[in-house]
Amino acid sequence: MAAGGVEFSEFVQHLFLGLVQGSFWVLLALGLSIIFGLMGIINFGHGAFYMLGAYVGFTVSDLIFSPFLGPNAGFIVALASVPIVMFALGMVFERYVISRIYNTENERFSGVLIMFGMSIFLPDFVRLLWGRPGKPFNIPPMFQFSLFKTGTLDITAYRSFTIITAAILVALLWVLIYKTNLGMMIRAGTNNNTMVKVLGINVSRIWRLTFGLGIALAGFSGVMIAPLFAVDATMGELILVQTFIVVVVGGMGSFIGPVIGGLILGQLWALTPLVGRTQYVVQNWTGTVIGPDFWEKASDILLFIVMAVILLLRPRGLFGQEGAFD
Amino acid sequence: MPILETKSLSKHFDALVAVDSVDYSVDSGELRSIIGPNGAGKTTFFNMIAGDLLPTSGQVIFDGADVSEVPAHERSHLGIGRTYQITNIFPKLSVLENIRIAAQSRKMTFNLWSTVPSHKELVEKSDQILERINLTEKRDELAGTLAHGEQRYLEIGIALATDPKLLLLDEPTAGMSPEETIQTGEFIKGLADPLTVVLVEHDMEVVLGISDKITVLHNGAFLAEGTVEEVRANAEVQRVYLRE
Amino acid sequence: MSRLDRRKFLKGAGLIGGIVAAQAAPPFLREGLGARPIKWGSIHPTTGPYSTEAFDQVEGVKIAIEDVNKEGGVDGREVKLLFRDDQFKWDQTTTHALDLIDNHRIDFLAGSMVGPEEVRLNEFSRKRKIIYANYPQHIMSTPGNAKKMSPLFFTANTTPYQLCASSLTYIAKNNLGKKIHCVFDDYIWPKMFIPAFEKLTKDFNLTWNANSSVSWVPFPTSMDYSATFPRILKEKPDVVYALNWGQRQVAFVKQAREAGLDKKVKIVLGATEITMPEAAGLGSYEGFNAAMMWHPSLASKYPAAKTLNDKFLARRKRPCSSYGMLAHDLTRLILDTAKETKLYKRRDHFKLAKVLEGKKFQYSKGVCEIRPCDHVCISEVFVMRGKSKAEMKDKFDHIEVIGSSSGEGNTVSCEAKGLKEPASERRA
Numbered sequence A: 001m002a003a004g005g006v007e008f009s010e011f012v013q014h015l016f017l018g019l020v021q022g023s024f025w026v027l028l029a030l031g032l033s034i035i036f037g038l039m040g041i042i043n044f045g046h047g048a049f050y051m052l053g054a055y056v057g058f059t060v061s062d063l064i065f066s067p068f069l070g071p072n073a074g075f076i077v078a079l080a081s082v083p084i085v086m087f088a089l090g091m092v093f094e095r096y097v098i099s100r101i102y103n104t105e106n107e108r109f110s111g112v113l114i115m116f117g118m119s120i121f122l123p124d125f126v127r128l129l130w131g132r133p134g135k136p137f138n139i140p141p142m143f144q145f146s147l148f149k150t151g152t153l154d155i156t157a158y159r160s161f162t163i164i165t166a167a168i169l170v171a172l173l174w175v176l177i178y179k180t181n182l183g184m185m186i187r188a189g190t191n192n193n194t195m196v197k198v199l200g201i202n203v204s205r206i207w208r209l210t211f212g213l214g215i216a217l218a219g220f221s222g223v224m225i226a227p228l229f230a231v232d233a234t235m236g237e238l239i240l241v242q243t244f245i246v247v248v249v250g251g252m253g254s255f256i257g258p259v260i261g262g263l264i265l266g267q268l269w270a271l272t273p274l275v276g277r278t279q280y281v282v283q284n285w286t287g288t289v290i291g292p293d294f295w296e297k298a299s300d301i302l303l304f305i306v307m308a309v310i311l312l313l314r315p316r317g318l319f320g321q322e323g324a325f326d
Numbered sequence B: 001m002p003i004l005e006t007k008s009l010s011k012h013f014d015a016l017v018a019v020d021s022v023d024y025s026v027d028s029g030e031l032r033s034i035i036g037p038n039g040a041g042k043t044t045f046f047n048m049i050a051g052d053l054l055p056t057s058g059q060v061i062f063d064g065a066d067v068s069e070v071p072a073h074e075r076s077h078l079g080i081g082r083t084y085q086i087t088n089i090f091p092k093l094s095v096l097e098n099i100r101i102a103a104q105s106r107k108m109t110f111n112l113w114s115t116v117p118s119h120k121e122l123v124e125k126s127d128q129i130l131e132r133i134n135l136t137e138k139r140d141e142l143a144g145t146l147a148h149g150e151q152r153y154l155e156i157g158i159a160l161a162t163d164p165k166l167l168l169l170d171e172p173t174a175g176m177s178p179e180e181t182i183q184t185g186e187f188i189k190g191l192a193d194p195l196t197v198v199l200v201e202h203d204m205e206v207v208l209g210i211s212d213k214i215t216v217l218h219n220g221a222f223l224a225e226g227t228v229e230e231v232r233a234n235a236e237v238q239r240v241y242l243r244e
Numbered sequence C: 001m002s003r004l005d006r007r008k009f010l011k012g013a014g015l016i017g018g019i020v021a022a023q024a025a026p027p028f029l030r031e032g033l034g035a036r037p038i039k040w041g042s043i044h045p046t047t048g049p050y051s052t053e054a055f056d057q058v059e060g061v062k063i064a065i066e067d068v069n070k071e072g073g074v075d076g077r078e079v080k081l082l083f084r085d086d087q088f089k090w091d092q093t094t095t096h097a098l099d100l101i102d103n104h105r106i107d108f109l110a111g112s113m114v115g116p117e118e119v120r121l122n123e124f125s126r127k128r129k130i131i132y133a134n135y136p137q138h139i140m141s142t143p144g145n146a147k148k149m150s151p152l153f154f155t156a157n158t159t160p161y162q163l164c165a166s167s168l169t170y171i172a173k174n175n176l177g178k179k180i181h182c183v184f185d186d187y188i189w190p191k192m193f194i195p196a197f198e199k200l201t202k203d204f205n206l207t208w209n210a211n212s213s214v215s216w217v218p219f220p221t222s223m224d225y226s227a228t229f230p231r232i233l234k235e236k237p238d239v240v241y242a243l244n245w246g247q248r249q250v251a252f253v254k255q256a257r258e259a260g261l262d263k264k265v266k267i268v269l270g271a272t273e274i275t276m277p278e279a280a281g282l283g284s285y286e287g288f289n290a291a292m293m294w295h296p297s298l299a300s301k302y303p304a305a306k307t308l309n310d311k312f313l314a315r316r317k318r319p320c321s322s323y324g325m326l327a328h329d330l331t332r333l334i335l336d337t338a339k340e341t342k343l344y345k346r347r348d349h350f351k352l353a354k355v356l357e358g359k360k361f362q363y364s365k366g367v368c369e370i371r372p373c374d375h376v377c378i379s380e381v382f383v384m385r386g387k388s389k390a391e392m393k394d395k396f397d398h399i400e401v402i403g404s405s406s407g408e409g410n411t412v413s414c415e416a417k418g419l420k421e422p423a424s425e426r427r428a
């Protein structure tokens, strides 16, 4: 089966790749969005904590557990422990750093500056602790196979695993936010923060847990993506920008926004290269044929263009609340 | 025995004197009203009692203790509940959750990770309050979708859920139709005793039938205080207020 | 308690005043009399994405300078390293270069990791007439840049053209296939491989497609090369020629393995460095080929390479990369030549350049020569293969050098570039 010169299997392959990419964006954007919603802090350090998660995962897996449990178990232990470690780290960070700016002048701006500082500090801190070259962190043997063979690019096990894990995580997060007491308070604080304070609810605990949660999500994404990408001190910089695009497009202050935003942009990113492989010839104004190379490169730029269009037409994003930035 | 007292309570915003040395006293179980024209300082006076603003000078004494410097959330725990002139609820939470979160704030130990319907006594308490404010049917709707009048009731419900001894209501009838206003008056009357209620209103007619005593503020200062008849008879009140 | 002697007091005050004044004076005045050290001002991005490589460069420079000093310095003067970190920010490159040249009165300018730094330092060299020791990457070697190149620009780096020539020669000679599909990152360095592709694929009768790329690199991109794989596999090339660097190459290698690309086509990397397989994991480069400027295993072939690598192992706890080696060899070359000729003063730099042009030298690899017309360093280029996990002796032992080529054949000739006279005579 083929449409416009693109085979169905090729289309499915790209859909699959877009789902993987989108899943990571969703997880990261949710963490960013939860922290912003409740605390009003735009977390410029999100990418750095994501990077830290990958490094912690490397240490837990390759240095501590793999040598005597084997790489499979080592990887599972890393996947399970990184969010816990990062959660604790996030809470400690909130307690000893972020909480100092509460009730000061320009507290939100100070928060942004602190997190921006972390995005500069953490990569060099990681280089200091772990050394300067990147760290090897690879797909554990149990995931080194293909689920479906397509003749060209297979539907591989590890990428499928990341999609499923991300989906489960998003579902759990939804239950947490919409069905538990903590979630209710996070939503209340996101909705009307002064009111929560006036009611005499112990907000500091909620804020601490929420910040920890956001950081845990970042760290978990980092360790899960590590086998597919390079583990490097700068790995967070690139993805942070894309995460912001997802949040802007999906909309701040909603749960569904980052989820839909991440999935849509993931598909946009993955399907754009296919345009160049159709039989339809596109020419630019000078008559030159715009070939497949162009469309392969265009997918990343397109994310920015979509963001710009959204900002012009619907500044609050697809599902965002009005006035989220007030 | 007075549950609330203020002693020469003043608030200055730079040169502007919003509240000017007010001495005020409310006994437990009373239903009192404060009236005054726009900008008289009613809300500012409330804000100082509830702790949203700290006084420039003077004292707030609640339940025998000086709370002038106590922050708002602690006063909430001491038993001062309030509503705002501009509706202040959680529009993105359900009606039940709005009440529930307020009820929860009184309970220091509860499991954050447990689901919202757990904790029986909290649910029961919330349901009772919903019954009182007549919103049982709308319990699972988003608060933001309620009609304006219902939202004002919800806000009172939130305040009630914090188990206040003193309830401060800032223009609860603002934006309501005349019929709704009369109903609300009756509803508020039903709240008083054992609760102490202080009500801010623009309009003397609203508070006529329900208040034990009316206080008139003008330009931040205490103009008159007494029963409806006494206040009506007051020549100064006639001059600055009723003739407007 | 003795009375305060007026003369002593004045002396003391004068001394203190002098010290204070000296602290406030510009650095070049502070040294006063005495043998002025020769200052080697070197700018490297030791903060940022290429910090690993930059630290290797600095170490290489340090080792070269320490050794020169141990051997008596240059003309009896000590060589002093003034190292600056430009943090991978080009305005900092400029600021530091200005400070080094004007404030510290350096005798030699050195440094750079990437093109933008090189362009700026080259410009300082041209205008201020100071020898510039360029570590990578010699953008100035491209034909269009010949006029812009400072006549005092020197490098020991192998150019992208040389790297590409050696790997294409390897592909052709070993019959790896006729059809090459390129995955190029879209920025200046990979583009410098294209002229070699255009010429040599014709010579060797190979076909190649223009360029399949993930993105314009300065843009933050997803670094997921997988989206190019379906197309690659559909076109069924014999060889995938990937040109990316640092963490992007690591990501490419991991993704190619994950997708099973390596099982379906031969993968050749345009260039690589020891840090990348190290970051990708044990055996991650197994079966891949790549061109390299140098590799520490050459220590078994060249004694100077062994000395250098041993020093690196002792000081950095890791083998020397080609960045360390290139920085070391070039620093040595310039300082040794300056020592021989005593032409180290700024006013003698053109004379020194004249001596360096055409000079044959050998340190950590086979004999090299600086070609006078464009200062390209004619030197050995190596082809490697990735070892399997079982073959590796330690975590750095990823690579086996399986061949090398050298000579002018790996470059665009001076005639083809239309350059006749030596660069030092080509004054603007």
Ligand SMILES: Nc1ncnc2c1ncn2[C@@H]1O[C@H](COP(=O)(O)OP(=O)(O)OP(=O)(O)O)[C@@H](O)[C@H]1O
Binding pocket: B013, B016, B018, B036, B037, B038, B039, B040, B041, B042, B043, B044, B045, B085, B202
């Ligand atoms: N935060 C503030 N900063 C400066 N001035 C203020 C502030 N809050 C209130 N004021 C001023 O203090 C005066 C009293 O205001 P307040 O809101 O207490 O009056 P009010 O009696 O509640 O009026 P209304 O009937 O309109 O609600 C007004 O002149 C108002 O402009």
Ligand SMILES: [Mg+2]
Binding pocket: B042, B043, B044, B085
């Ligand atoms: Mg008011």
